[in-house]
Amino acid sequence: MSERVAKVEVFSITIPRDTPYLGALREGETVNERGYVVRKGNRTVYPVVDRTVVVRVETTGGAVGWGETYGIVAPGAAMAIIDDLLGPFVVGRDPRDVCVIHDDLYDLMRVRGYAGGFYCDALAAIDIALWDICGKLANLPLVKLLGGQRHERLPAYISGLPKATRAERADFAAQWQAQGFDSFKFAAPVADDGVVAEMETLRARLGPSARIACDMHWVHGGEEAVALIKAMEPHGLWFAEAPVKPEDLDGLSLVASRVATPIAAGEEWRTVYDLVPRVARRACAIIQPEMGHKGITEFMRIGLYAQAHHLKLIPHATIGIGLFLAASLHASSALAAVECHEYQHSIFEPNRRLLVGDMDCREGLYSLPTGAGLGVEPSKEALELLHKH
Template identity: 80%
Template sequence: MTERIAKIEVFSITIPRETIYLGEARPGETVNEKGYIVRHGNRTVYPTSDRTVVVRVETTNGAVGWGETYGIVAPGAAMAIIDDLLGPYLIGRDPRDVVIIHEDLYDFMRVRGYTGGFYLDALAAVDIALWDIFGKLTNLPLVKLLGGQRHAHLPAYISGLPKRTREERASFAAEWQEKGFTSFKFAAPVADDGVVAEMATLRQHLGSDARIACDMHWAHTAEQAIAVIRAMEPHGLWFAEAPVKPEDIDGLAHVARNVSSTVAAGEEWRTVYDLVPRVAKRACGIIQPEMGHKGVTEFMRIGQYAQAHHLELIPHATIGIGLFMAASLHASAALSAVTCHEYQHSIFEPNRRLLKGDMDCIGGFYHLPTGPGLGVEPSEEALNLLQKYQ
């Protein structure tokens, strides 16, 4: 085959939301002129619309692959990296050399310290697009290229309960339970009455068999996190996510050693090198790779390293039109250690119209898209929303 990469384009998409991610603004939280809001509970900035960065790669013979990464904050940063740096170095490469290309592009900036952030986000989008092309060229779904399909369907947990009061959030969770979902996660920054009260109310509404996790959003010191987790444990805490700041590896390990519940972490990591020191300290029992930050190549490296150390995988998934969501499902279905996958219903459901394909989440389970590569592509509506990098 003489197939070579001929063209790379990068776009952003903005999708209005009826309700701000994590629910309406709390007292003192205001939206600035750029459409950003800072949540006081975790001091983190969020957009008031869904925004994503999409990459289109085309080969000399007309094969097209689609990739996606985060564009929720300063999308122009990732777009500039792709347009100015990564894209030109892809021209003429064999699109089937996906892992080699990933390693080459990673090497470009590693000695300058660009082993994370926008640079790796941009690389993730390119990596996903190349895997999509590889699947299309071989007429195989991505999961088969990654070693085969271990899971026919993936259990999904409901993530985020964007209602104003604790009772409303619990009732909302119960509505999803009636649809067949048995696992749930709430966000501590918007648990206005405290996480213990939130846990107790959710347990009361969902019953003893439901699994309930808490996303602590990196907001605590290690000692604070231990106290909070222990207070939630009598109500049957499934796992505690992101209890301390991402850079506090020793603190994370300290928490893991001093609570009964499993500690989860990993959405913000970019490469397997982020996982290695945490595994060495047994700092978490659940690993949460996020495809939009990692791409297929690093997602699989993280997954396989976690498996080799007998850790559980529950991938993270959030804002986008669904391209990197499809990639995450394919990669997750190829990994035996995956036991569940996050379901961001407030994004997946309203934005699913922007994809062509049969990817679905129903009755508590994800169903992989069928067809070669990712099995999904932007719909006509999505194509009309594409804004090219200027």
């Protein structure tokens, strides 16, 4: 077989939203002329639309693979990296050498800021598309190429409660609980009355058996994070996510050593090299790989390294149109240590029309998409929304 990559194309997709991610704007939060808002609670920028970067790879034999990465801010950056740099180095390669291609592309910039940001995001999209092709050429679902399917269905947790008041957020969580979901995560930057009050209200509304986690969004110092987590613990905190800034490895280690609650981290990491020093410090108990930042090759390396060190995996999941969510579900289903998977309902549900395939999340469980490769493809509507910069 002489199948080779013939073409790599990259597009952005923009999807309007009724309510910005994380809910309505708080006092002092304004949208600038580029459509961005900085959340005061975590000093992080978000667009007021959904936006993603999609890659289409086609082989000489006509096989097509789809990949996706983050496009929520400055999508043109990742697109330029793919168009100008990575894509041309993929053309002519055998797509079944997907891990080799990944490492070759990573090495291109090893001495120039290789380890994060837009470069690795761009690489992730290409990696996902090549794995999709591998599955299609083999006529197998992606999970079968990753060692086999260990989970028939994956438990999902409700991520984010985008309502205006604490009582409304608790009621909103209870609505999901009535639909069969028993695990929840609230976002500290929009817990307007403080995380302890938020936790107390959610526990009272959802009952003793619900799992409730707090995403602390990287804003605290170590000692402050310890105090907040300890104050939430009497209400049964499932895990505390991102308690300190990503750079603060000492702080993360401190928090993990001083609280009973499992500490979760890893959304923003790009490679297994981000995990290694944190494992050495026992700085977190739960690893949260995000497929859109990592791609399948690095996601699996992170997952296997975490498993070898007896850590749990609860993957993060920003959605886009769902291509890299499908990749995340396949990879997660191949990893024994995955015990739950994030469900970004406020993106998945309104945007599910943009995919063709049977990927779903119902009654607290994800259904893995069936079919070859990712098992999902952009819908006709999504194809009409593709935009080249």
